[in-house]
Amino acid sequence: MRIPELRIGQLSAKLPIVQGGMGVRVSLSSLASAVANQGGIGTISCIGLGNIEGSAEVCERTSLEALINEIRKARRMTDGHIAVNFMGVLSNVDDLIRASVQEGIKLIVFGAGLPTRLPTLVPDPGVNLVPIVSSARVAELILRTWDRRYERIADALILEGPLAGGHLGFSAEQLEHPEDYSLEKLLPEVLETIKPYEDKHGKKIPVITAGGIYTGKDIARMLSLGASGVQMGTRFVCTKECGVSPQFKQAYLDAKEEDIVIIKSPVGMPGRAINNQFLKDLEVKGKLKISCPYRCLTACKVETARYCIALALLNSYFGDVDNGLIFCGQNAHRVNEITTVTDLIQELLRELEDA
Ligand SMILES: Cc1cc2nc3c(=O)[nH]c(=O)nc-3n(C[C@H](O)[C@H](O)[C@H](O)COP(=O)(O)O)c2cc1C
Numbered sequence: 623m624r625i626p627e628l629r630i631g632q633l634s635a636k637l638p639i640v641q642g643g644m645g646v647r648v649s650l651s652s653l654a655s656a657v658a659n660q661g662g663i664g665t666i667s668c669i670g671l672g673n674i675e676g677s678a679e680v681c682e683r684t685s686l687e688a689l690i691n692e693i694r695k696a697r698r699m700t701d702g703h704i705a706v707n708f709m710g711v712l713s714n715v716d717d718l719i720r721a722s723v724q725e726g727i728k729l730i731v732f733g734a735g736l737p738t739r740l741p742t743l744v745p746d747p748g749v750n751l752v753p754i755v756s757s758a759r760v761a762e763l764i765l766r767t768w769d770r771r772y773e774r775i776a777d778a779l780i781l782e783g784p785l786a787g788g789h790l791g792f793s794a795e796q797l798e799h800p801e802d803y804s805l806e807k808l809l810p811e812v813l814e815t816i817k818p819y820e821d822k823h824g825k826k827i828p829v830i831t832a833g834g835i836y837t838g839k840d841i842a843r844m845l846s847l848g849a850s851g852v853q854m855g856t857r858f859v860c861t862k863e864c865g866v867s868p869q870f871k872q873a874y875l876d877a878k879e880e881d882i883v884i885i886k887s888p889v890g891m892p893g894r895a896i897n898n899q900f901l902k903d904l905e906v907k908g909k910l911k912i913s914c915p916y917r918c919l920t921a922c923k924v925e926t927a928r929y930c931i932a933l934a935l936l937n938s939y940f941g942d943v944d945n946g947l948i949f950c951g952q953n954a955h956r957v958n959e960i961t962t963v964t965d966l967i968q969e970l971l972r973e974l975e976d977a
Contacts (some may be wrong), residue, residue, distance in 0.1 A: 633728060637662045646932065648864060651693070656962075667867065671688035673935060710736065751776055761781075781830065782853070783831065785854065787927075794890070834952050860957050865939075866939050869942075876948070877950065904928060
């Protein structure tokens with residue numbers, strides 16, 4: 623099989639593989655640039671980069687500085703394609719987006735919230751806007767709104783299914799029946815929904831599927847169904863280039879299928895994580911004491927939240943996994959070695975060619 627390029631707007635990535643944005647601090651410049659150097663698209667996550675011990679002002683200022691630093695570091699390490707992933711619920715999301723564009727980022731990936739105002743924030747058509755959606759309904763809502771208000775459409779869509787890691791765009795009830803929302807079912811619906819917009823604007827909207835894609839054979843299946851590329855997260859965590867603590871990676875290596883659970887996040891969305899000591903203790907304690915001077919997430923109800931998600935994810939990043947949350951995709955239990963981005967991509971390409 624000839625491996626197709628992934629074209630988004632004026633950009634063309636040699637490989638149809640996107641490394642998904644992973645917070646907190648899971649996908650930074652080192653991982654993103656390694657993927658970009660292989661010909662894929664590497665994504666820096668801008669979540670939780672700030673100093674959460676200070677005030678809101680300190681948290682927001684330091685997160686902005688850290689993001690700019692990560693973008694510049696990535697630029698020094700690669701000439702390839704680098705995206706930045708944003709969550710709509712971040713309190714300073716607008717500032718982070720503006721700074722990324724100023725730093726020359728050409729791929730803005732937006733999830734966890736509707737990107738209704740994104741085209742006003744980023745009017746330059748040379749910067750590609752890539753919303754994350756979980757259904758044809760949301761894809762249509764975004765495209766219709768952008769078409770009517772701004773005469774613009776998305777430059778690509780990431781369609782994230784129910785097997786993905788981190789926060790999920792499905793209800794807890796829907797996640798009990800992931801087969802009803804499989805990418806195989808969602809993708810044709812999304813492709814049909816976007817068609818009239820593609821025709822009207824005379825432009826293809828590439829759809830990149832995400833969630834549970836694990837092997838080159840999975841990639842081949844997605845491409846054969848009409849996806850223009852795939853986004854993968856879980857498989858990139860246990861690479862040398864991913865900067866999380868060894869304890870975080872070990873939790874992936876140790877995880878069994880039954881250890882992977884759906885949690886209710888303080889962000890107000892379900893998420894997928896490893897059922898570790900932190901989650902077991904939380905079950906007993908009910909709620910942890912939170913001190914929150916910074917309000918990093920607009921959607922977080924600090925008064926009723928059971929824990930501070932920024933702190934819990936940071937703890938795991940730094941290695942204190944017993945006091946931390948470990949996000950993962952449904953297939954994390956299949957990960958059984960630490961590899962390099964080069965070896966992982968080579969393996970995926972071999973399998974893709976065989977398929
Ligand atoms: C540890 C972890 C953290 C993640 N954090 C984010 C995030 O901050 N924002 C986001 O849009 N997606 C996030 N994701 C989702 C990934 O970008 C990707 O779409 C998803 O994991 C794909 O499914 P897979 O893990 O089965 O490959 C996260 C995934 C993981 C595993």
